[in-house]
Amino acid sequence: MQMTDIKNVELKSWLQKWVDLTTPDAVVICDGSQKQNDELCNQMVKSGTFIKLNNPPNSYLCRSDPDDVARVEERTYICSEKQEDAGPTNHWRAPADMRAEFDVLFKGCMKGRTLYVIPFSMGPVESPIAKFGVELTDSAYVVVNMSIMTRVSDTIIGKIDAGAPFVKCVHSVGMPLEDAKADLPWPSAPMEKKYITHFPETREIISFGSGYGGNALLGKKCFALRIASVQAHDEGWMAEHMLILKLTNPAGKVKFVGAAFPSACGKTNLAMMEPTIPGWKVETIGDDIAWMKFGEDGQLYAINPEAGFFGVAPGTSMHSNPNAMRTINAGNSIFTNCAITLDGKVWWEDHDDSPSELVDWVRRPWTPACGRKGAHPNARFTSPARQCPVIASEWEDPKGVPISAFLFGGRRKTVVPLVNEAKSWEHGVFMGATMASEMTAAARGGAGQLRFDPFAMLPFCGYHMGDYFKHWLNIGNKPGAKLPKIFYVNWFRRGADGHFMWPGFGDNSRVLEWIFNRCDNAVSAKETAIGLLPDPKTFDLKGLNMPQADIDELFGVDVEGWKAVLPQMEEHFAKFGDRLPAELPKQLNELKKRLG
Known part of the structure; x- marks a missing residue:
């Protein structure tokens, strides 16, 4: 599918606005297919972002920048029109001020990169409880994780073309590639430029500078809870x-x-x-x-x-959660900030295996005697829910x-x-x-x-x-x-x-x-x-x-x-x-x- 195939005027003009502002080298509309997913994973293996694992099957390890390892609540904002509507438990920024800052931060931020358009459903596509979203991102890591965590399909574009409302989600790692400069395995912006923002009145999410987890997979906490909780309040349901x-x-x-x-x-x-x-x-x-x-x-x-599990890996074992381990061991998973053994398997603290040496999450040699954690405490696995052995029918x-x-x-x-x-x-x-x-x-x-x-x-x-x-x-x-x-x-x-x-x-x-x-x-x-x-x-x-x-x-x-x-x-x-x-x-x- 091409941009010209999109019929919905609101979607088309919103997408064009961000393409004009971020100036990517290419625009790709994601279809959620295995073929596209495999191409992106292979691309990230070549760039050094992913390591193909020997076990579990069809799975990959990724190591983030050490400064980009978790949700950053102190950089997360509710941009409601009135500050009092955000309440005492949220950080607030005035929407006009935040948008003005984003006009500067996002200008040219995808130069040298591809802008991926991810049409996704939160929930089974035909469910009356489900909602649709479209995330724009310059991160292939986000695409393959969103393909596990949500239902990604270009048929969602058709639903939106037919008038279905959608939540607008924009994300960038915040690191343009100027003049064919070599990319980093994990591009991200410094902490003072990281923002995860929510505009409840207009049902928008805009995230800049972080590539990690809920900061970047905008269907997760950003949409499924922060924006959906507002929708639920306004429409009489519960998120x-x-x-x-x-x-x-x-x-x-x-x-x-x-x-x-x-x-x-x-x-x-x-x-x-x-x-x-x-x-x-x-x-x-x-x-x-x-x-x-x-x-x-x-x-x-x-x-x-x-549609998937984005679980904390450390502490997960056959003793603590055998069904999570069986889900992981079925493969088709992405591991972030775990350690890797010398024979190409993932490892974390309290794992059932006890390797004598491995490479830790920041690429250093590790042994049990070294006194450091092998995996980051917030290391994650992203696995499809459908392969959980106790998933209900x-x-x-x-x-x-x-x-x-x-x-x-x-x-x-x-x-x-x-x-x-x-x-x-x-x-x-x-x-x-x-x-x-x-x-x-x-x-x-x-x-x-x-x-x-x-x-x-x-x-x-x-x-x-x-x-x-x-x-x-x-x-x-x-x-x-x-x-x-x-x-x-x-x-x-x-x-x-x-x-x-x-x-x-x-x-x-x-x-x-x-x-x-x-x-x-x-x-x-x-x-x-x-x-x-x-x-x-x-x-x-x-x-x-x-x-x-x-x-x-x-x-x-x-x-x-x-x-x-x-x-x-x-x-x-x-x-x-x-x-x-x-x-x-x-x-x-x-x-x-x-x-x-």
Whole structure:
């Protein structure tokens, strides 16, 4: 397909504007084909960006610039027309000022490079919950990753030509190639020129200077959460930082669950869990993002808008997440900032293999005795979801899957019990709004201080979070809605000596069993000051041999501990000013009264 084949006037004029500004040597419209993907991968092998691996099959290793290794939240902006609409959790820039700066930064920035036009769908193309986007980029690395993470096809151009709306995404590594200058394996701009910006009113994303992950794969957090959260607010649906699980009990009954956890709280492990309790089956719809809309029957239906996994490699092993390893080992993957063994395989910390020597992520010789990490802590794998051995058959159902429960959780070694059911939808929103993990003594603020991450959306909500809380409350007031039950879980409770009270991993299926049965009111719960807790006598603890003291703490209410964190919750809510919905301080006051 050529630019001249595009019929949509808005798309054509927008594309022409950026071609005129960035002055690339060529323009290529991507079709998502294997042939085009292979050509780009071979091109990057020749340029030194990719290394073809011996194992897994059809897979490549890439090493980024050491200054371009993760999302850069401090350079990420919401460019809403009014600063107050961005809220206290986002960095803001005035749209006119940001566009004026981009007119300078992008001028000629693709000289000597190719501008790739990536038409993509977030979600199954024919789903009523899906949305379309077009990303312009000068990075072949972005093209091949987007081809795994989204559904790339030139048929999307036809949908847009027929009038389908689309999100406009522009990205450049910010390094023109002047006068046939040799390229770098990983071109990027210095930190002070990096920008990841979102224009919520016009549904645009513009990113400059970084080639890494969510800074450059603009379908991921930028579109799927920051812009989609605004679309969801305006249109009455939900765009959430949630995995989606399919649970099947021994009788063959199925339920679907959405779960929101901050980073380092076991989200991917839960998404691909191997249950330890007999007869139960856990399958994956998605491991990171859920888009949800109400059906005509009042049920909330969810899709995974992504087509791949962009997972953190270090810590992933056959012990921690065997299904992630099986997905990776099936091949067709891209590895970024991992180490490579001398026989051409990838490696990272906690990998199942134990090589005696390899080459680390910054191209240095490495041995176990050298005292350095072989892989960057944020090293990633990009793998197609379709090859996950526990991907559910419904994962691409255009209708979506019906959600029965939401799970929230953080990393809390004290106070928070193993599982707690909300008393009501409003109480559940209060739980989500006060989601937190405990900071370690090494972090600023010290041990015992809470780092709040409401709904695991702190870096990803594209508008004022007080309005976001209100949107959740409004969802609960929708006439005829069959609302999911809400639960708060905590796999990370520790004893006074530091031991984990709960075994976690596959044994988390015991918690899922209780939640599944609570959705049908098939098992009892005890009313407490903080919510509805399981009775350990009717909770499956068979074979765990847990000390009674641990059971008492995991299934009990630490009244004094809860009282001690109430001031931190008040301080957290104070940040949202007059946009904090009245229902939330009301819930906090009611909790105080119940605690006595």
